[in-house]
Amino acid sequence: MLYINNACIAFGNEVLFSEFSMQLNKGESACITGQSGCGKSSLLNAVMGFVPLSKGTIRVGTTLLDKLTIDTIRHQIAWIPQELALPYEWVKDIIEIPFALKANRGTSFSKEQLFMHFDELGLESDLYQKRVNEISGGQRQRIMIAVAAMLEKPLIIVDEPTSALDAGSTDKVSMFFRRQTEKGAAILAVSHDMDFAKSCNQLIKL
Amino acid sequence: MGTIDITYFDLGIGLLLLAIPFFYLWKFKTGLLKATIIGTARMIVQLFLIGMYLKYLFLWDNPWINFLWVVIMVFVAGQTALVRTQIKRKILFIPITVGFLTSVIIVGLYFMGVVLKLDNIFSAQYFIPIFGILMGNMLSSNVIALNTYYSGLKREQQLYRYMLGNGATRQEAQAPFIREAIIKAFSPLIANIAVMGLVALPGTMIGQILGGSSPNIAIKYQMMIMVITFTASMLSLMITISLASRKSFDSYGKLLEVTNESKK
Numbered sequence: 416m417l418y419i420n421n422a423c424i425a426f427g428n429e430v431l432f433s434e435f436s437m438q439l440n441k442g443e444s445a446c447i448t449g450q451s452g453c454g455k456s457s458l459l460n461a462v463m464g465f466v467p468l469s470k471g472t473i474r475v476g477t478t479l480l481d482k483l484t485i486d487t488i489r490h491q492i493a494w495i496p497q498e499l500a501l502p503y504e505w506v507k508d509i510i511e512i513p514f515a516l517k518a519n520r521g522t523s524f525s526k527e528q529l530f531m532h533f534d535e536l537g538l539e540s541d542l543y544q545k546r547v548n549e550i551s552g553g554q555r556q557r558i559m560i561a562v563a564a565m566l567e568k569p570l571i572i573v574d575e576p577t578s579a580l581d582a583g584s585t586d587k588v589s590m591f592f593r594r595q596t597e598k599g600a601a602i603l604a605v606s607h608d609m610d611f612a613k614s615c616n617q618l619i620k621l
Numbered sequence: 622m623g624t625i626d627i628t629y630f631d632l633g634i635g636l637l638l639l640a641i642p643f644f645y646l647w648k649f650k651t652g653l654l655k656a657t658i659i660g661t662a663r664m665i666v667q668l669f670l671i672g673m674y675l676k677y678l679f680l681w682d683n684p685w686i687n688f689l690w691v692v693i694m695v696f697v698a699g700q701t702a703l704v705r706t707q708i709k710r711k712i713l714f715i716p717i718t719v720g721f722l723t724s725v726i727i728v729g730l731y732f733m734g735v736v737l738k739l740d741n742i743f744s745a746q747y748f749i750p751i752f753g754i755l756m757g758n759m760l761s762s763n764v765i766a767l768n769t770y771y772s773g774l775k776r777e778q779q780l781y782r783y784m785l786g787n788g789a790t791r792q793e794a795q796a797p798f799i800r801e802a803i804i805k806a807f808s809p810l811i812a813n814i815a816v817m818g819l820v821a822l823p824g825t826m827i828g829q830i831l832g833g834s835s836p837n838i839a840i841k842y843q844m845m846i847m848v849i850t851f852t853a854s855m856l857s858l859m860i861t862i863s864l865a866s867r868k869s870f871d872s873y874g875k876l877l878e879v880t881n882e883s884k885k
Binding site: 463464465467482485486489490492493494496499500501502512513516517518519566572 | 777779780782783784785786787788789790793872873874875
C-alpha cells in the first residue's frame with residue numbers, strides 16, 4: 416500500500432534523516448518512533464505532499480507521488496495531523512468537514528456508525544452535540560480517529576494519536592486500529608508512546 | 622445648475638468645524654492629530670486637482686481620453702491594493718488589475734448601455750463618475766477581502782491542510798477562506814443596503830438632489846449605484862482571488878510566501 420524508498424528530508428543544510436525505506440502492506444499498521452525533531456512528522460507530511468523529499472521516492476499503491484499524482488494519492492488517504500484544532504464552534508461541524516468533500520461523497524455519513532466508533536473508542540455519543548471548547552484534547556483526538564475510520568480509505572495516516580490519552584484510552588485506540596487493519600486498511604502512525612507503538616505490526620525507529 | 626456655489630472664504634469657514642474633532646483627537650492623546658491634519662490637507666489639494674482635471678475631461682469629452690483615465694485609475698487602484706495588503710507584486714498586481722478592469726467595464730457599460738440606454742456610453746458626464754464610484758468601492762472591498770483571505774490561510778493552515786489531506790480539491794480547501802473574506806468585505810455593504818434611506822441618506826442621492834434633480838430620479842440612481850457597486854465589487858473579487866490563487870500555492874497545494882513582510 417505504501418512504499419517509501421531511500422527517502423531523505425533536509426531543510427537547507429540540515430538533514431533530518433536520509434536513506435529511509437519502509438513498506439506498509441494492506442491490513443498492516445506501522446508506528447514510527449524517534450526523538451523529537453528527528454523528522455517523524457515531516458515524513459508523514461512528505462507522504463501527504465506537504466514536505467518535499469530531498470532524495471528518494473514515495474509510492475501509494477501503484478502511484479508514484481509527484482505534483483501530477485498528489486491529488487489521486489490524497490484521495491486514498493484519511494489524515495489526522497498532530498494536535499488538530501480546527502476553527503469551528505461545534506463538534507458536529509468538525510466531524511462533517513471531510514464528508515462534504517466531492518472526493519468522499521461515495522462514503523455516506525451515518526450517525527449510527529459514528530456512535531458505534533465512539534463507543535469502541537470510549538466516547539459518549541452526546542459529544543457530537545457539544546461545543547468544541549467543551550471537550551478535552553483526548554476526546555478530540557479520538558473523535559478525529561473515528562472520523563478517519565468512517566472515510567473508509569485504504570490508508571490512514573495519523574500523527575501522535577495518543578498524546579493526550581491515558582493508558583486505558585490508548586488501549587482502546589490500539590484495539591480500534593487493529594479492527595481497521597483487519598478490515599483491510601493500512602495505518603501509518605507517528606508516536607512517542609511506546610505502549611501504542613508496540614501494538615502496531617511494525618515499529619520503526621527513525 | 623440649481624446648486625449654490627461655495628466661495629473659497631465660505632469653504633474656509635466650513636473647514637473651521639474640523640476644530641472640534643481635532644480638539645478631541647488632541648485632548649485624548651490619540652496620536653491621530655498629525656495624520657488627520659495631513660490627511661485633510663491632502664484631501665483639499667487632491668480634490669482641487671481632481672476638480673481641475675475633471676473640468677478638462679468634461680470639456681474634451683473624448684472617449685479615448687475617458688478610457689485612458691479609467692485605465693490609469695485601475696493601475697493606481699492596483700498599486701494602492703498592493704500597498705494596503707502587502708501582498709507581493711508578482712502574485713497580486715496582474716490579477717487585481719484584470720479583476721478591476723473586467724468588472725468595471727462589464728458592469729459599468731451594462732448600466733450605461735442597457736439600463737440608461739445612453740447614445741454615447743463614453744459620455745464623460747456618466748462615464749467618469751460611474752466608473753469612479755465603482756473603482757472606489759471595488760478597491761475597499763477587495764483590500765478587506767484579500768487581507769482576510771490570506772491572513773485566514775496563514776492562520777488556519779491546519780484546516781486548509783486537513784481538508785487537502787482528506788481529499789479536498791484546491792477550490793474546496795480554499796472555500797472556507799473565500800467565504801470568510803466575502804463575509805468580512807460585504808457585511809457592511811449589505812447592512813448599508815438594508816437601512817438605505819432610513820438611517821442614512823446616501824451620497825449619490827444627496828449629490829443629485831443638491832444638483833437639482835428630482836428625488837424620484839435620485840432614488841432610482843441610488844438603487845442602481847448600490848446594485849452596480851455590489852456587483853462589480855463581488856465580480857472583481859472573484860476574478861482577483863481566482864487569478865491570484867494560481868500564483869499563491871505550489872504544485873502540491875501548499876501556500877507560498879505571499880506577503881512582502883514574510884520575506885524578513
